[in-house]
Amino acid sequence: MSKIFVGVDLGGTNVKIACFSSRLELICKTSAATEANMGPKNVVDKIAKTVGKLLKDNGFSQKDITAIGIGTPGPAKYKEGVIIASPNLPLFKNVPIKKMLSRRLNAPAILENDANAACWGEYVLGAGRDIDDMVFFTLGTGIGGGIVCDGKLVRGSDGNGAELGHIIIYPGGRLCGCGQRGCVEAYASANSTAKRATEAIKAGAKSSLKKAMDKKGEITSRDVYEHLAAGDRLARKITDETAEALAIVCVNMLHTTEPKRIVFAGGMIAAGNVLLDRIKYFFNKHIWPLKKETVEICFATLGEDAGIIGAAALAKEIKKT
């Protein structure tokens, strides 16, 4: 019998599934449409069947599963393994997914916030593999976060720690999807980047982005970075706002858990070094001159696999009872 650890990254659109050895070597992986509209029971059934097929195709059986890790967007009762509700999984209300999947696959399971799982993946095998203290941001539609302190994932008193996208950096500022004003997510997510550019163009700012907007009816954060690379001034201004917001939150995290490394992941890092360099520039502008800070600000290295790797790595930590 082999020892297989299964990592599941359950998103609103796709579910990613992978099998790892006890040394976290990737054995096999796959991805499928979540089809969340089928409801929780059918989604769990589909995940279980997909895992089964994946194992079989690679010469294993369900009996080889040692434990399962599941990453999912919040809010959830992670300890209990219950998804409370999720904007992207509308039929999932108080779903005890940990228990459901554990029963179907006859192995213990653990539920974790998807950003925390990705953070843990980067910590164990990626950008944080050689350090003990790390802060992680995933820059996508929204901004997710994760914190590792002295080698341990910070879960918070109620399992909802490290909601770093909702740190307020401009009190009274832009309205965030969460209802707060001035969150870093309202300035530095892919959505906000596109939104701020759109607003500026509508307000009459001169930019090569206008043509893209007229053509497609909307612009994305990707457009902003493409036009930035081509030298557009508005794209530069929008990117600087993004970078400065992220830099301020880097300063704040340094003064909070003092990470050795701050790691950015998610679709937005496709912007490349131009974004990273501006974050570092603004970090140096805002940080105190009291002492030389040695924190490294960098990009993640595992790409989209961070979530499944982290989920499997967390499964490895399930205590045998």
Added chain:
Amino acid sequence: MSKIFVGVDLGGTNVKIACFSSRLELICKTSAATEANMGPKNVVDKIAKTVGKLLKDNGFSQKDITAIGIGTPGPAKYKEGVIIASPNLPLFKNVPIKKMLSRRLNAPAILENDANAACWGEYVLGAGRDIDDMVFFTLGTGIGGGIVCDGKLVRGSDGNGAELGHIIIYPGGRLCGCGQRGCVEAYASANSTAKRATEAIKAGAKSSLKKAMDKKGEITSRDVYEHLAAGDRLARKITDETAEALAIVCVNMLHTTEPKRIVFAGGMIAAGNVLLDRIKYFFNKHIWPLKKETVEICFATLGEDAGIIGAAALAKEIKKT
């Protein structure tokens, strides 16, 4: 032989020393002028002699000391036990105080940031004694901080974590003593409270505080709170600015380590419930409406003893080698 744990709170003006049982019951305590201008060697000598006398007066001897905890302002190399430099201890440059005191008293010692030590004291015996996740602010001349995550003190990758007074809440805002702009310390410390009131009066604001200023040449945060109690409108405005700054940092800490309780300590809490109520008011104004947050915002309960209690409690954690 008894098991005595010594707590030392080394400040620029006074050094507090106390002896505790292994159950952290206070056996005896004293306080003396630090006389930092005598230099590190003489200060250590004085501390050692004071400990010796304190023990003797209470029927113990130096042999009864199991371990010593020392709290001191940063920056320091806490692991190594070396004070790098301190504005309030000007002759202390790269002083290996842990080793020095350990040798003089023939017992192992531990060095910790004074705010962290006070945080740990409140966590072990005070406002945080029944929880696992706590955030701590000490509102004095400056603002110090401490974080307990899942029962462990957050020290950071280089021992300088939880510098919570230097979280930026108003980018580009008031200049802080640390060189950054917009730190919470620049809005909510005792110094800043007095400074903002002074500026407002000089700018012509009508206030009963003006008389106090004309009489004494300056005003303190205590004056602000006294005039607030007497109904002065400017004092109210200044207090609201203080409370809102603290509330924003509470929101941010909730989204970071998600504490069960946020505890305020230090001279400023003499302002009483009027300050606490306004912090809670602004917290509710800034926090998301997504879910009901159960974090408690409260005052510390140990008063000035938190530092020596925490130092002794940390001494209890020294691993025997």
